[in-house]
Amino acid sequence: MSHMATKYTVTDSVAVITIDNPPVNGLGYAVRVGLINDLDRALADEAVLAVVVTGAGKVFCGGADMREFNSPKTGQEPGVNAVIAVLENSSKPVVAAVHGVAMGGGLELAMGCHYRVALKQARVALSEVTMGLLPGAGGTQRLPRLVGLELATDMITTGSSRSAASLADSGLFDKVVDADLLTEAIQFALDKASQPAPYPRVRDRKVEHANAQAYLALVAAGLQARKKHLPAPQRCVEALLAATQLPFDEGLALERRFFLELMATSVSKSLRHAFFSERAATKVPGISDTAQARPVNRVGVVGAGLMGAGIAANFLSAGIPVLLNDRDQESIDRGAATILRNYETSARKGKLTTAQIDQNMALLTPAPDLAALADCDLVIEAAYEDMAVKKDLFHRLDEILKPGAILTSNTSTLDMNEIARTTQRPQDVLGLHFFSPANVMRLLEIVRTDAVSDDVLVTAIEVAKRIGKVPVVSGVCDGFIGNRMLAEYSWQAASLLHQGATPEQIDRALEKFGMAMGPYRMSDLAGGDIGWAIRKRRYAEKPDARRFTVSDRLCEAGRFGQKTGGGWYDYAPGDRTPKPSAVTRQILETYWKEQGITPRQFSDEDIVARLMYALAHEGARILDEGIALRASDIDAVYLHGYGFPAWRGGPMFYSDTVGLFNVRRSMRGWAKEDSWWTPTTLLESRIEAGQRFND
Known part of the structure; x- marks a missing residue:
C-alpha cells in the first residue's frame, strides 16, 4: 500500500518511489515518512533489485515544504537528514530521476542517493542563502565532494540555479538525458544492480582543492564587502571549509548547528517573511x-515615453505581441528605440542573445492611430499624469x-474610480501601476476599482x-499603497530638513540602515519635477495641505535632479555621483532664517526611526x-518597489521586529510636536491584544 504523499510501483524489478505532494513536491513530514516506508518495502522485496526516486508532475522536489515552516512538523523526525541516511545506506542501488527542479532539500535528497540521472532541462539549486539560511541537510558537505569546491561555493553562496545540461560534466549527475527520463533511470538502476x-x-568522497x-578566505572577504548585513553567506563559507577539513559527520553536525542559529536570526526571519x-x-x-482569467494574447500600450516603453518591454519579453501608440510616429519610434536600447544593454550583460532581441522586437507593432488597438485584449494607458488627459483617453478607448x-x-x-466612470465598461477597468524603470522593477500595484469584476482582477494577477x-x-485612494506611504515618508524627511538636517545626512542614515537610496538621492534619480507636479495638484485640491517649501523652491530654481545636472545634489556631466550642493545649502539656510529656526541636531538613529515609523504609521x-x-x-x-532591504522584511515587519509597544512610545513623544503622530486605533488594538501588524 502506498503512502499518501508518495506512490510506490514496481517496473522491471525496479521499485519507483514517486514524491506526490503538490504543488512542488515539498519534503513535508508525510513525504519523509513515505520515502522511508517505501524504501523499506523495496528492501524487503526480493523481487526488487533497485530503486528509483522521482517526483510526480512537473518537478522532482522543490525542497522544504513551506507550509510547515515554523510549525512543529518542521523538526519532527524523520528529518531530511534521516531520510538521506536511509537512502545512502540502502543495500540496493538508489537512483534519483531528476526533472523540472530540484531545489534546496530536493537537491540534497538527490545527492543522498547513490546515483543521479537528470533531464537536461532540469534546474537545480541550493537556494537557502536567499532566505538567510544555509543548506541544512548536507548540501554544504556533499556538493563540493561532487562538483568541486569552487563551483559548489558559487552555487551555495549565491543560491543561483543551473540547468542539468550545464552541469553534465560537473560530477553532479551520472547521466543527463534528452527524454524518457524514467525509462532511462530504470535501465540505469538495473545496470548498477x-x-x-x-x-x-x-x-x-574527499573534497579536492589545492589550497581550500x-x-x-578570499571568498569570505568578498562577501563581507558586498553582503555585510547578511550572516548566512559567511556561515556557508565556514561550512564549506569544514567539508575540506573535518570528517563528514562532524561537518554535517556543524552545518546543522549553523542552520539552526541562522533560522533564529532577525535577518532570516525577515527574508522568510x-x-x-x-x-x-x-x-x-x-x-x-x-x-x-480572460485570455490576453495582444496588448496595447498608450504612451511611448520611458514608462510606456518599459511597460511594453515586459510583455514583449514574455512573448506577448504589443501595439505601441503615441501622438505621432516620431514619439513611437523613440519608444521603440528605448526598448531596443534596453535590450541591447541586457545583451551586453549576457542576459539576452541577439536572436532573443530580434524575436522580442518582432512582436512590437507601431500604432499611431488609437483605432489600431481595437482587437487588443488588454490596453494600458501610460500617458501624462493628468486627470483630464486620462479621462479623455479612456472615453475614446x-x-x-x-x-x-x-x-x-x-x-x-x-x-481610478473616477477614470472608470468615464467608460461604459467600469467592470473592465482597473489600475496597473508599474514602477520605474518598468522593465526592471518587479512590483505591480493592481488598483481594484469599486465596479471591477472578479474575472478582470484574476486576469490582472x-x-x-x-x-x-x-x-x-x-484599493483606491490618493497614491494607493506605495506612493501614499511615500508621501508621509517624504514629509517626515522634509520636516527634518525644515528643522536643520541636511539631505546628505538623511540619505546617509537611510542608506546605512539598508535602503537602496535615501529619499533625496532617489528624488534626483526619478526627477524632482514628478513629485512637484503631484504636490501642485494636491495644493490646488487642498489649499491647507502641508507645504514642501524647500522642495518646491528647489524645483522653482529648475533643479530637477540628474536630468538637469542638479537637484538636491550637484552632478558633473556624464557622472551620476551626487556631490553636496552649495545651491541647496543656500536654499535651506534662507528658509531657516525666514522661519527663525535654529537648526537642530538629529542622530542617524532618530532619522531612521522617524522615517521608518512614518511608513508603518501610514501603513x-x-x-x-x-x-x-x-x-x-x-x-x-x-x-x-521602493528599495526596502529584504533583510529588514519591510516597514510593517520591521516595526513588528522593533516591537509595536516601542514604536508607539516613540510616536507619542513626537505627537507632542505634530498630532499626525497620534497612534491609530489599529496600532492601539494590536498592542492591547499582544499582536503584531503581521499577525
Whole structure:
C-alpha cells in the first residue's frame, strides 16, 4: 500500500518511489515518512533489485515544504537528514530521476542517493542563502565532494540555479538525458544492480582543492564587502571549509548547528517573511471560485515615453505581441528605440542573445492611430499624469475596444474610480501601476476599482505573474499603497530638513540602515519635477495641505535632479555621483532664517526611526481603511518597489521586529510636536491584544 504523499510501483524489478505532494513536491513530514516506508518495502522485496526516486508532475522536489515552516512538523523526525541516511545506506542501488527542479532539500535528497540521472532541462539549486539560511541537510558537505569546491561555493553562496545540461560534466549527475527520463533511470538502476554492493556514497568522497583555506578566505572577504548585513553567506563559507577539513559527520553536525542559529536570526526571519509575503499577495479573499482569467494574447500600450516603453518591454519579453501608440510616429519610434536600447544593454550583460532581441522586437507593432488597438485584449494607458488627459483617453478607448477588453491605467496617484466612470465598461477597468524603470522593477500595484469584476482582477494577477511581476492589490485612494506611504515618508524627511538636517545626512542614515537610496538621492534619480507636479495638484485640491517649501523652491530654481545636472545634489556631466550642493545649502539656510529656526541636531538613529515609523504609521491607516488586504502586502510593495532591504522584511515587519509597544512610545513623544503622530486605533488594538501588524 502506498503512502499518501508518495506512490510506490514496481517496473522491471525496479521499485519507483514517486514524491506526490503538490504543488512542488515539498519534503513535508508525510513525504519523509513515505520515502522511508517505501524504501523499506523495496528492501524487503526480493523481487526488487533497485530503486528509483522521482517526483510526480512537473518537478522532482522543490525542497522544504513551506507550509510547515515554523510549525512543529518542521523538526519532527524523520528529518531530511534521516531520510538521506536511509537512502545512502540502502543495500540496493538508489537512483534519483531528476526533472523540472530540484531545489534546496530536493537537491540534497538527490545527492543522498547513490546515483543521479537528470533531464537536461532540469534546474537545480541550493537556494537557502536567499532566505538567510544555509543548506541544512548536507548540501554544504556533499556538493563540493561532487562538483568541486569552487563551483559548489558559487552555487551555495549565491543560491543561483543551473540547468542539468550545464552541469553534465560537473560530477553532479551520472547521466543527463534528452527524454524518457524514467525509462532511462530504470535501465540505469538495473545496470548498477548487476554490480556488487556497496554502492557509492557521496559522503565517502574527499573534497579536492589545492589550497581550500586560502580560496575560501578570499571568498569570505568578498562577501563581507558586498553582503555585510547578511550572516548566512559567511556561515556557508565556514561550512564549506569544514567539508575540506573535518570528517563528514562532524561537518554535517556543524552545518546543522549553523542552520539552526541562522533560522533564529532577525535577518532570516525577515527574508522568510519577504518570501511568504510575495506569495500571499496573490491571494485575494472574496473572489468568486468560478472567476477565470480572460485570455490576453495582444496588448496595447498608450504612451511611448520611458514608462510606456518599459511597460511594453515586459510583455514583449514574455512573448506577448504589443501595439505601441503615441501622438505621432516620431514619439513611437523613440519608444521603440528605448526598448531596443534596453535590450541591447541586457545583451551586453549576457542576459539576452541577439536572436532573443530580434524575436522580442518582432512582436512590437507601431500604432499611431488609437483605432489600431481595437482587437487588443488588454490596453494600458501610460500617458501624462493628468486627470483630464486620462479621462479623455479612456472615453475614446472605450468606444474603440472590443467587448471584454480590459482597460487599465498606469496612474500612480489619480482616482481610478473616477477614470472608470468615464467608460461604459467600469467592470473592465482597473489600475496597473508599474514602477520605474518598468522593465526592471518587479512590483505591480493592481488598483481594484469599486465596479471591477472578479474575472478582470484574476486576469490582472495572472498577467502580472506571466510577465514576471509581483502583484499587490490595492484599493483606491490618493497614491494607493506605495506612493501614499511615500508621501508621509517624504514629509517626515522634509520636516527634518525644515528643522536643520541636511539631505546628505538623511540619505546617509537611510542608506546605512539598508535602503537602496535615501529619499533625496532617489528624488534626483526619478526627477524632482514628478513629485512637484503631484504636490501642485494636491495644493490646488487642498489649499491647507502641508507645504514642501524647500522642495518646491528647489524645483522653482529648475533643479530637477540628474536630468538637469542638479537637484538636491550637484552632478558633473556624464557622472551620476551626487556631490553636496552649495545651491541647496543656500536654499535651506534662507528658509531657516525666514522661519527663525535654529537648526537642530538629529542622530542617524532618530532619522531612521522617524522615517521608518512614518511608513508603518501610514501603513496602519491604510490597513484600517481596507486599502491594503494585509500588512505583508504593504511589506511586499516596499520590498519590490521602493528599495526596502529584504533583510529588514519591510516597514510593517520591521516595526513588528522593533516591537509595536516601542514604536508607539516613540510616536507619542513626537505627537507632542505634530498630532499626525497620534497612534491609530489599529496600532492601539494590536498592542492591547499582544499582536503584531503581521499577525
